[in-house]
Every structure is written in structure tokens, then in C-alpha cells.
Amino acid sequence: MSDHSQIVRLAAKGDGVTDSGQHVALAVPGDTVTAHGEVVPGAHHIEPPCPHFGTCGGCQLQHADEETLRNFVHDRVINAAKGQGLEAGEVLDTHLSPTNARRRATLHAMRTHKGAVLGFREGGSHRLVHLDECPVLHPDLTRLLGPLRDFVGSHGPKGNVNLALSLCDQGVDLGLEHFPLDGLEATEASLDFARDNALARLTIDQGYGAETVWEPEPATVTLSRMPVAMPAGAFLQATAEAEALMVADACEWLGEARLVADLFAGLGTFAFALAGKGPSSRKVLAAEADQTAHLACKASSARMGGKVLAIHRDLFRNPLQPSELDRFDAVLLDPPRAGARAQIAEIAAASGLERVVYVSCNPSSWARDAAILAAGGFKLAKLRPVGQFRWSTHVELVSLFER
Known part of the structure; x- marks a missing residue:
């Protein structure tokens, strides 16, 4: 009988897990663990590129190769969906941000x-x-x-x-x-x-x-060729590469939708892209609770010829109601980590709404919200896992729901 245990998967916090359920720090699938707890590296275990790895809390997975990183991000998203009984019609390639890209x-x-x-x-x-x-x-x-x-x-x-x-x-x-x-x-x-x-x-x-x-x-950030005033401490997607991919997915998936609501719009990361890359007559409502972000988006939207309307609205306390949502061809939302339970419930109840793009930085809250959409008749049509924070256990995604 072998006194070695095999690491078969990675847990959510990055520990290796043996076939018997034991969690082992700094181990990846393919490694083995001796009876004394020593990790014997396997084919997917690499030398961490940073000398601070192991003490610095910024990264958890520098010892994992590209295949393992990609599988980790993919599995976190897919398992969250399966946990709510959801299966995507199409799972797109997993995105991993490159090195030296976090801005x-x-x-x-x-x-x-x-x-x-x-x-x-x-x-x-x-x-x-x-x-x-x-x-x-x-x-x-x-x-x-x-x-x-x-x-x-x-x-x-x-x-x-x-x-x-x-x-x-x-x-x-x-x-x-x-x-x-x-x-x-x-x-x-x-x-x-x-x-x-x-x-x-x-x-x-x-x-x-x-x-x-x-x-x-004045400090600005360019969003889809639109310079937008950047308030101090404003939220930005962590890497330009992930932002560009998620924006491209959203623009493709929303296709010919002519009236779109961008909820939790921030500075307008998606709003300006949707207004500029869709049908010439497309209009976008950009709703945001943070006043400084809203004002920055509003100031730049004036240069869009009426194609972006920025409103100041707390979507947690005052979500758009079904009667309002029924006016739109599609909705995009990119809420904080806690998700958007109240707004999602109203989206699910909007009988005239047929397409939703949901961008999330938390697979768990996304899956909870996705189950509400599914109960309202939506199907998960497309799903892309996103590893925007390289070597981190923080996982994101972009998804399309249709009914």
C-alpha cells in the first residue's frame, strides 16, 4: 500500500486537496504528499516567479502552471453554476490576465x-x-x-x-x-x-x-475611446486586457438591442462601448449609485449625442421595477461582490425583457442571482470564466441569459 496521497484538485482558497479530502498548502493537482506531509512536486508544479511568494498574501497560486490556473478559474465558475442546477449552453475560453498587467x-x-x-x-x-x-x-x-x-x-x-x-x-x-x-x-x-x-x-x-x-x-481614463474624468479612488477593472474582453463579449451578445439599461454602470465602462458599437440608433441608460462616478459618466455622456443617459440611482434600495425594465430590449449589470439580489428579482419579473448580460466578480453571489433568473424563465446561454487577478483565487466571469 502506498504511503503517498495524490493531489486531485484545488480548493477555493488555493490549497491542494487529496483524494481523501485532506487540504495541503502549496500543492497542485499531480503532486503527491508523503505520510510526513512533504509535498513531492508533479508535472504541474512550477517554480514561483516571485521571491516573495509564500509570505506575501497578494498571490496564492504562483506554483501552479498555466493549465492548472486555467482549470482552477474554469472550475470555480462552472461548479458555482452547477451548485444552483445551472448549465451553460456554451462555455467560452477562460481568460487569464498576463503578467505585469494589473493597473x-x-x-x-x-x-x-x-x-x-x-x-x-x-x-x-x-x-x-x-x-x-x-x-x-x-x-x-x-x-x-x-x-x-x-x-x-x-x-x-x-x-x-x-x-x-x-x-x-x-x-x-x-x-x-x-x-x-x-x-x-x-x-x-x-x-x-x-x-x-x-x-x-x-x-x-x-x-x-x-x-x-x-x-x-485633470485625470481621465479612456473607456472605449471616450475620455472620462476619473474621480480619486474610482473603480477600474484591474487589467485593460480583461476589460476589453468583457466589453467585447457584452457588445457581441447584445447584438441588435436598441435600448439597453446598464446597471451599476460606474464610470461607464460598458455604457460607452454599447452606445458606440451597436446599431446607430442604440441608446443606453447608465444607472449608478456612487455620485462621483455618476457625475463623471454624465459629463462624458453629453458628448455622445444623447446616446447615453446617466442617472443617479441606488439600485440596492431602489431597483428598476418591471414596468421600467419592460421598456428595454436588454439589461447589462456589473454589481459589487455581494451581487444584486433585489435588482435581479425585478429583472426576473419583467415579462418583456428577453436578454441579460451579467458581469460578476463573485461566482457565489452570481450563481445565487442566476438561479433567480432561471426561475423567471431565463436560460444561461453563454458563460466565460475570467481570471483577471493572475495567481489569485479571486475569480470573475461574464455571462448571457436569454428567454
Whole structure:
């Protein structure tokens, strides 16, 4: 009898699972585990590309090869659907974002007597991992690691500092949180840092909300060839590659629909694409609860010749009703991780609505909502798993429902 156990699958949090149900950290399918718990690498176990892997909590699956990563993303989405009794008419190829593509991230830093520690936190801990490199981040974000560490070491406060980085049209948008500026010298140093590193914008929260201290020209993000004002801290899809694919799927699937409701529209990631790539007479309603995102979308929609109408509406408390939804040929929604239970219930009850594109960053809440659509007569026609956060257990998807 062999004293080795075989790893047969990956669990949702990235652990390898043996045929007997034992969870083993840092193991992938094809590995074996000795009686003493030692992992013997198999054909799908590779050398992690980052020296910080294993301590940094930013990645969980750098030891898995491309095939294993793709299967993990695919299986997470398909199993979520099957858990609700759903089967897709067509499952499209799984998307994996490339390396060095992530254009937004929140890092953490702490000033020490030797300077500063800056990076992601360890998995399940508040301890910081000192990052010298990161194969996930876009190079424009990575190049700031050293200068940011020096700046925090010289002018940062005691305690933890949050650093939100996003890539916009003009460069890197940097937001510092829990970062009081102690005197004129620190204020001038922050401006010097922004100028010397060609930041698009620098905002600092000293305890009273984010204040913009540097923005040579208005920060924008281009969405389907439409420059849109980018509020500080605004949501962006993590990679341009995943955004482009999901937008292309939505535009193809909505075909000849002439009146579309884009719910949880944000800055207009999908709205501007749908208005520009569909029939010449297509119009899009873009509904968003966050006021700054809504106003940015509204300002740019004025340049669409009436093809995009932006409205400010909290779809959790005040979802579109069936009488409103029945006016549309199709609906697209891209809600937060919690899903959109209230809005989905109204969509399922809208008798005249025949097509729904649902973009999700959480297969579990999506599957729960999808079951409500299925009970309302919709069928899951197309489904694409999306691994936008490379080497992470965070899985996304884009789907089409028809009835």
C-alpha cells in the first residue's frame, strides 16, 4: 500500500486537496504528499516567479502552471453554476490576465527606524512583506515601489499607511491614507515627490477625507475611446486586457438591442462601448449609485449625442421595477461582490425583457442571482470564466441569459 496521497484538485482558497479530502498548502493537482506531509512536486508544479511568494498574501497560486490556473478559474465558475442546477449552453475560453498587467492596487507601508517597509500584507496577517518587485503589477506601478518607500521612510507618520495606486491616461494616480503632513517641509516634500515621479495626481487623507494636492491636468481614463474624468479612488477593472474582453463579449451578445439599461454602470465602462458599437440608433441608460462616478459618466455622456443617459440611482434600495425594465430590449449589470439580489428579482419579473448580460466578480453571489433568473424563465446561454487577478483565487466571469 502506498504511503503517498495524490493531489486531485484545488480548493477555493488555493490549497491542494487529496483524494481523501485532506487540504495541503502549496500543492497542485499531480503532486503527491508523503505520510510526513512533504509535498513531492508533479508535472504541474512550477517554480514561483516571485521571491516573495509564500509570505506575501497578494498571490496564492504562483506554483501552479498555466493549465492548472486555467482549470482552477474554469472550475470555480462552472461548479458555482452547477451548485444552483445551472448549465451553460456554451462555455467560452477562460481568460487569464498576463503578467505585469494589473493597473490598480492598494499597498501598505509603515515607517521604521531604518526607513520603511512597503508592500502587501502576509496572508492572514497584518505583517507587511517588504516588496522589491512584483510580477503582477503594471511596470508603471512597480517603478514607484522604491521612491514610495523612501518617501514614507522620510516623511511618513507612525503607524500604518495605505497607498492606493491606479493607472489613468496621464500616469499614476496615488492616494495616501492615514498620512498627516507634519509641517511645511512635509507638504513641500509631497509636492516634490509627485513632480519628480511624474504622478498624474496625488491625494492625501490626513484624517478628514482625501484632498488633492497635485493634479497638473485633470485625470481621465479612456473607456472605449471616450475620455472620462476619473474621480480619486474610482473603480477600474484591474487589467485593460480583461476589460476589453468583457466589453467585447457584452457588445457581441447584445447584438441588435436598441435600448439597453446598464446597471451599476460606474464610470461607464460598458455604457460607452454599447452606445458606440451597436446599431446607430442604440441608446443606453447608465444607472449608478456612487455620485462621483455618476457625475463623471454624465459629463462624458453629453458628448455622445444623447446616446447615453446617466442617472443617479441606488439600485440596492431602489431597483428598476418591471414596468421600467419592460421598456428595454436588454439589461447589462456589473454589481459589487455581494451581487444584486433585489435588482435581479425585478429583472426576473419583467415579462418583456428577453436578454441579460451579467458581469460578476463573485461566482457565489452570481450563481445565487442566476438561479433567480432561471426561475423567471431565463436560460444561461453563454458563460466565460475570467481570471483577471493572475495567481489569485479571486475569480470573475461574464455571462448571457436569454428567454
